[in-house]
Amino acid sequence: MDVTGIVCEAAQAVLGLALAPGVVGLIRRVKARLQNRRGAPVWQPYAELRKLFGKDMVVSPNASWVFRAAPFVVFGSTLVVYLLVPAFITPLPLNAAADLFALVYLLLLGTFALALGGLDPGSAFGGMGSSREMTIAALSEPAIALAMLSLALGAGSTNLGEIAARTIANPLAALSAGHVFAFAALFIVMLAETGRLPVDNPATHLELTMIHEAMTLEYSGPCLALIEWASWLKLTVFFTLAANLFLPWGLATSLTPAGLAIAAVTTVAKLGVLAVAVAVIETRIAKLRLFRVPELLAVSFVLGLLAVTSSFSVR
Amino acid sequence: MHLFLIASLVGPWALGAALAAVVRPYRRWVGWITVGVGAGSAAAAAGLWVLALGGTPAEAGPSHLFRVDALSALVALCVTLVSAMSMALGPGLAADDGNDPRTSRTFRAYGSLFALAMLLAVTLNDVALMWVAIEATTITSALLVPLHRTRASVEASWKYVLIGSVGIALAFAGTVLAYFAFVTVTAARSHTLDWPLLTSVAPALNPGLMRLAFVFLLVGYGTKAGLAPMHTWLPDAHSEAPAPLSAMMSGVLLAVAQYAILRWKLVVDASLGGAAFTDRVLLALGLLSILIGALSLVRQQSYKRLLAYSSIEHSGFICVGLTFGPAGVFASLLHMLNHALAKSTGFLLSGRILARYGTTDVAGVRGLIRTMPVTGTLFAASMLALMGLPPFGLFVSEFLLFRAGFLTGHVWATSAALVLAGIGFVALAAHVLPMIYGAAPAGVARGERGRLTLVPLVVSVVALIVLGLMVPRAIGALLERIAGGMAA
Amino acid sequence: MTGLSPTLFWLMVAGYVTAASGLLMPTARLTRITGAIGAIAGGAAGLSLACATLWTGESLTLAAPGMIQAAGGLALHLDRLGAIFLAIISGVAIPVGLYGGAYSASYEGRYSTRWMALNVGAFLISMSLVTAAASAFTFVLCWELMALSSFFLVITEHEREESVSAALWYLAMTHAGLLALLAAFYLLGSGGADGSFAALRAGAAQLPPGTRHAIFLLALAGFGSKAGIVPLHVWLPRAHPAAPSHVSALMSAVMVKLGIYGLLRVGLDLLGGGPAWWGTVVILCGAVTALTGVLYALVEDDLKRLLAYSTIENIGLVLLGVGAGFLFRSLGQPEAATLAFAAALLHAVNHAAFKGALFLSAGSILHATGTRDMNRLGGLVTRAPWTAAVFLVSAMSIAALPPLNGFVSEWLLFQAFLSGVAHSQASIAGLLTIGVGALALTGGLAAATFVKAFGISCLAIPRSPEAEHAHESPRLMRAGMLLMAAYCPLLAVFTIPVLATIIGALAEVPGLPAVPAAFHAGLTLHTSNGVAAMSPVAIMAVLAGTLVIVWMFVRVIAGRPARIGDTWGCGRIGQTPRMEYTSSAFAEPLRRVFSQLYRPAADTAVGVARPESPYYIQSMAYRTQLHPWFQRAIYEPLIAAVERAAAWTRRLQSGSVNAYVGYIVLALVVLLIVVMGF
């Protein structure tokens, strides 16, 4: 890939990292308002990151290099994933090197590393968190795969750029049954994967209900900063996917200033909408018991299946 | 030349028997002489083998009393080898084998007579005299079964002699019927009835009568061959007899009976102008034998009975193979040879195991490989051979046997045999593996005793491996000659 | 290159014979040395033989008609399909030989290492010959020798009841498989063809369809019992752990693949493919096998048995690919078929790499701690860093995490299924969709399984004194492990040449197209239908780059040394291993989710201080045991049926001599009646 490509990717990385805390901040803010609290300002997460990077790190004597390496892997893999997502322009140079399935497995890489990091200090909570996290990750895989499959079928390619481009090319596809079902499936999976309600409560610190928080319990300082940031970025990734694979309008297909401007605006707008939606959902519903989660994921699996099968009937 | 060979095949045994009977009290050199006798007659058998390869059957005696063709040579070699091995491992050779002279003498005398009777059965040319010889095998071997007098052995010997005699009597009835058919076509009455003559006139014989005769012959000799449902004496006799005798009975007595059946089958086929009838009957009995043999292995507690039932199973294989055309006959005769070696080795080893562990219970024997490394290894080898695993001969013969079955279109029968073979395999393995491996029970002495007597066993295991990696030219040619005789 | 391959062949044989000749060495040390050198030399020769065959297309042909003439003699012919598997065998043999050279030392004095050396040599040579066998008898002979030698290796620790019963299961299942194979080959030859594969191939076309179907199903059963297709896999989780670890590596990484080889040889090469339902059956087998395997691996506490179950899972994945290949081929989509077969074979190769490394590292763990029970392990990452590193890398590969090799082959499998879904009618597309679901679920569960396997056994605080005093394994073992583990990234980097070679081999199979050019496009992997592209190298590079940047970033803005502080535990003082999560606990959520399948029989024993009050708990023991569905549904009824039949025959032998004579009379009467019928 050429220089411009590198520049594009770098720019997208920077933008994504910059936006991710904002998205979370927005969600928290809206939730607070819906719960009649004032709540923290939208830029609170930025402050948190700054604080955490400022603190120094406490490591358990039981922990090994795996514990220290995990946050970097999590962060790195999530960032690479973000580099694949058509956030502002499409197609991206990296799209040629990694497609939908690669994206799924890159996310799994992050989960894998974080789970090991959770186990390493040997605390009961870490183990519990890893165990639950892997359970949910494993059970959500089929749903993701089917959703991706239906997208790929619709576009005739698993290349993210291609998919977005196709949908831009014929807007009606956005309204096809497969598209809608796949969106629903992916949305549920997103809630599970990014540890939102009703699967996990990002705000809780009640040990027995924690999943993601339990894994990261031992982390502190910069490492915790990386993990938090990575999880926010992951949320942004899913939002962007949901936004730009299903409603890709506004994406810049060429490097014109106008196009880029439109792209930036639309993308940020879409993120905002999704953030509000998630916030609303989180205020409306309660957290599920862990052993109800599989049922939720089963629902999303069925949705994915419907998405795929509906693409047969088109043929 | 022929006379000399046949004489030196049969004669020595009579000599040995006489010697053992005469010399009182028993002397160990007598035992060694019987061993030498075995070796000598084995050599003679080999010689006859070479002659048979030439294609000219060796005939001798007044009016061709004796006749040794390829088939006879094959069985004779099996008999002499196994008998020699049994003589070499029988009581009365070592000073300290804990047998009183009377036991040793009885064994040497009747053992030699037993071998003699079997050899006569395969070399005599006259069908009725062959019958006489086979009946004689029953008597001589029955007298040996209660060598160590126990309730069980007395019971076994009674069952053996009664059932054996009844069966063999039926075989004589069959012989008489065949003779009847014979005299009705050839006016010559007092003429002895020998194989070549019978085969030559066979096409003229009345088929209905020959069918009838074959039924009697099959039931009769089938009893001796351990074919179900006439097999019931076999597990008792083979398990209660002293190991060397079990080796001879399981290893070659069955083969001799199979020999008789095969001979008669040829005649009957010739007179019926086709093998359809005999094949169907033999196939049925063979499959039944495999079924009962295999299933009886499943919940068996005594390892000697295990070996006995596996003999029934293999007898069934041989019997089934005979119905699979020339290729099948080739395979089942090869199987006969392999089984003779493997099974006699197994029985002789079981004798050593019994001597060490003092029980015939499978459950009582553990960790052979630790207590008696050589014996354990040889036992493992012979059992794996009996299960039909490479590199042992039975793998090859079973492969050929089943292939012949499929090639002759007996798909379902052969598949059934395959499945039953599988059951038998698993059952045998399930009993034998824990015997060989596992932790040896406390109080069982370790280390081998009487290493010298192991030599023949090692030799036979090596022979099995050779047969598994290559069917030597000599054997292959002989079997092809026999099978060719079937085809013609 | 011509004429070289016989030389290489004999070099390979010589090497393995040398390994076997350890039987005759005067000292145990010499036994180990000859064993190692022989295995390595043989492996090297075998690998170069395979490469020569694969790249020059020159195929080795040897025949010994004199051997066992009665059965048509022995014949060898190594074509490219066989060479792929020969390459797998040889490639694994080298590190295993290296490793075994040191590992077998731990058996000295307890069990005969000479006997082990003999059987390892025989095992390697018979496996290599299976890939080259060119006649039914040769194939079956080598197949059984392979089974026998591995059987003796399984029962190496022959004083342990456990390994005796494992060996029995192995022997029984492998023999059942052999019977199916015999039937299949006999049916193949029932057209009158002699045993040579060439003749069978020619004759197979004329066979009636019913016979062809029977042959295929028999072959599936026969080879399936070796490959570990559920429910014929029962021997595998028993036998593989029982064997010495370097042998477990051979069995799990290599031997089971020969089942796949056989299926391809008979189903694809000799029979030349069949109707669509063949593929469907294989796909269903694959899905069931993969899911069963991974689900039982997940809840397993014995490290080596976990690995064995995961082998079953991976065989399932390979079968998914193979089945898809059969299916597409019958549907007239040769490109997609090639893609599917290639994905399957590539996964077979990859699995050999990471499963071999996993078993070797498991062996080192066993060597270091003397236990395979993960609930007694832990903390090895600091005590045995190399072992742990190897374990981690191979665990990541088997969990199909990018950028390692496992990911590449699973990605190809996805692509193969995708192209199938895209181009076939609804019914088949639906089946394939389920296949994709199974594939994905398997992937996820595998990730969970190996987080548990590595996390519990290598990380955190040791759960037992053995683990506490664990030590790194000797240099030779380390070398073997590292070499084996090095295959994983290497195979990822060189995916494209490897894949091109595999497809070149597949092109020999009738009905499959020659190499689609798309696979050669530089570093990026394009599926032949142009649907997708992926570049392991690029992903590796970008990941590495990103990690470096992030690391430097953190160093710059937060480059302070870390403070050491106790693990937080709700304020309690001091942390003991008893407070850690265990292997059983880790798998508990999924155990509950799939309780319908597992039917766990759990019991919790609570010991209270005073009987009158249940609140003063002194001890608490939780024990759980699974009752696998295949035992419940298939094996127990089968065994019961045979037992019933056996009981019937026992009644026959009643002990009454009157009855016995009665049988004779009965037989006589029945036969007489039959005769009257004639």
Place this chain on the structure above:
Amino acid sequence: MDDVFAQVSVLGASGVLIFAIVVLWRHGVMAYISAFRWQSNVLAALTAAVAYFGHDRDLYWVAALMVVVKGVAIPRLLTRLARRVATSREAEPFVNTATSLVLAGLLILLAHAAARPLLEMSSAPTRAAIPLAIGLLFVSLFVIVSRKKAITQVIGFLMLENAIALLAVLATYGVPLVVELGVFLDAMMGFLVMQIFVYDIHDTFDTVDVDALNRLKH
């Protein structure tokens, strides 16, 4: 001439068969022994008759041998054996007398059916008697199956041999003399061995009831 021969042969064969039937309804070993003795003598007589009508010198020797061995020697030994071992009466057989007689009848019918091919093909005047020989074969087998005393089974076995001898005489006017001699030798030997075993059984189990011999099963 031939029809006289035919009459004689059928008569003799029936006589031989009758003495087997006797065993079925009489109880007590001594009765069995005398039945066997008579049967053997009748058989010998018949053999002589066949020798006379069939002009076969050898058969006279056979007849004489038969009287000596089966008519005199074996019954003597049996009697001694019986005095030693079988003091009590024959225990109740497996099937009661009436049933066993009926079964014997059925077996003889089967024999007639089975012997059909022989009758069709043979022109010998003795052929009409052949089914009786096969009938005797079945009946003596039935004696062995249904009786519980070892010694009775011996007698049954001896009758079986008589049956075959009868068959040989009727069907083929005897088998060659050398064979005949071998058969007698075997019969004698077999009987002696069985006698030894009966003594063994009596000494070991102090009964000759074969029900006692049921330790070996499965």
